Amino acid sequence: xxxxxxxxxxxxxxxxxxxxxxxxxxxxxxxxxxxxxxxxxxxxxxxxxxxxxxxxxxxxxxxxxxxxxxxxxxxxxxxxxxxxxxxxxxxxxxxxxxxxxxxxxxxxxxxxxxxxxxxxxxxxxxxxxxxxxxxxxxxxxxxxxx
Amino acid sequence: xxxxxxxxxxxxxxxxxxxxxxxxxxxxxxxxxxxxxxxxxxxxxxxxxxxxxxxxxxxxxxxxxxxxxxxxxxxxxxxxxxxxxxxxxxxxxxxxxxxxxxxxxxxxxxxxxxxxxxxxxxxxxxxxxxxxxxxxxxxxxxxxxxxxxxxxxxxxxxxxxxxxxxxxxxxxxxxxxxxxxxxxxxxxxxxxxxxxxxxxxx
Numbered sequence: 572x573x574x575x576x577x578x579x580x581x582x583x584x585x586x587x588x589x590x591x592x593x594x595x596x597x598x599x600x601x602x603x604x605x606x607x608x609x610x611x612x613x614x615x616x617x618x619x620x621x622x623x624x625x626x627x628x629x630x631x632x633x634x635x636x637x638x639x640x641x642x643x644x645x646x647x648x649x650x651x652x653x654x655x656x657x658x659x660x661x662x663x664x665x666x667x668x669x670x671x672x673x674x675x676x677x678x679x680x681x682x683x684x685x686x687x688x689x690x691x692x693x694x695x696x697x698x699x700x701x702x703x704x705x706x707x708x709x710x711x712x713x714x715x716x717x
Numbered sequence: 718x719x720x721x722x723x724x725x726x727x728x729x730x731x732x733x734x735x736x737x738x739x740x741x742x743x744x745x746x747x748x749x750x751x752x753x754x755x756x757x758x759x760x761x762x763x764x765x766x767x768x769x770x771x772x773x774x775x776x777x778x779x780x781x782x783x784x785x786x787x788x789x790x791x792x793x794x795x796x797x798x799x800x801x802x803x804x805x806x807x808x809x810x811x812x813x814x815x816x817x818x819x820x821x822x823x824x825x826x827x828x829x830x831x832x833x834x835x836x837x838x839x840x841x842x843x844x845x846x847x848x849x850x851x852x853x854x855x856x857x858x859x860x861x862x863x864x865x866x867x868x869x870x871x872x873x874x875x876x877x878x879x880x881x882x883x884x885x886x887x888x889x890x891x892x893x894x895x896x897x898x899x900x901x902x903x904x905x906x907x908x909x910x911x912x913x914x915x916x917x918x919x
Binding site for chain 2: 642643644646648678679680681682683684685686698699700702703704714717
């Protein structure tokens with residue numbers, strides 16, 4: 572019984588400590604902490620408080636749909652639909668990386684951190700277009716604006 | 718004397734280490750705070766938005782195939798900051814060429830290479846006789862541009878409130894068809910900042 576209690580406590584502690592580390596919406600769009608959730612700061616001490624706040628305000632930005640197409644000129648276009656579950660406007664940055672057929676990252680002037688925001692309880696999109704025709708795939712990273 | 722030395726040593730000890738440590742910027746994932754003046758992140762962001770708009774417009778596709786020849790025309794700096802407009806155009810030109818749909822020319826325009834004309838002057842001069850004839854550029858070999866790209870960087874400084882100022886930087890680019898004078902594409906990207914009115918934006 573005592574062992575079971577220890578086991579449960581350990582499992583709960585691990586769950587609490589790892590929650591909010593990273594929220595992945597599929598493998599292509601990485602919605603990082605601070606974008607995905609309303610955070611005060613991100614550390615072990617404040618995380619339980621943060622989680623309590625989230626329980627009331629809800630999490631932050633959630634990716635609802637990712638659409639890609641090749642435009643008439645042969646460039647890969649991607650549109651990411653997001654919903655902000657928070658009541659407040661979420662400001663964040665995103666960065667596209669374009670990959671060729673071999674999975675190599677293409678060197679692109681357009682692969683830089685770009686600002687975006689979504690008002691509270693609202694859906695919006697951000698888009699990217701590869702500037703090289705060799706791009707066949709993509710990945711997107713996000714981060715909170717400091 | 719001793720007192721003076723001790724005082725100097727004490728001051729030296731206290732001030733040593735107060736200087737800000739020099740670090741290199743992680744330009745791939747810079748998490749540094751925003752500056753009121755335009756920095757490389759603003760140019761990167763403006764370039765990315767401008768080039769994405771240009772690629773999306775479909776105006777870089779040459780009817781009948783092949784590549785458009787593009788010349789860089791005037792890029793005006795109408796800001797209070799001393800900006801070399803090459804900071805913007807070098808990135809834009811690089812991104813345009815990476816599309817594989819255009820080729821930039823160094824024969825004419827703001828980015829013309831003096832050697833193109835110098836070599837021709839040399840060919841037509843007496844000294845030109847010293848060069849092997851077939852290694853000099855022949856007449857009628859230069860290719861005229863089909864398109865030109867020009868633009869402007871504008872800045873507006875506004876008073877937001879007593880302690881805060883608002884700086885608006887507009888990056889404007891336009892593409893012109895040189896044969897017809899028509900403008901198939903143009904785009905403006907705005908980068909706005911609010912900060913202390915004590916800080917300067919230039």
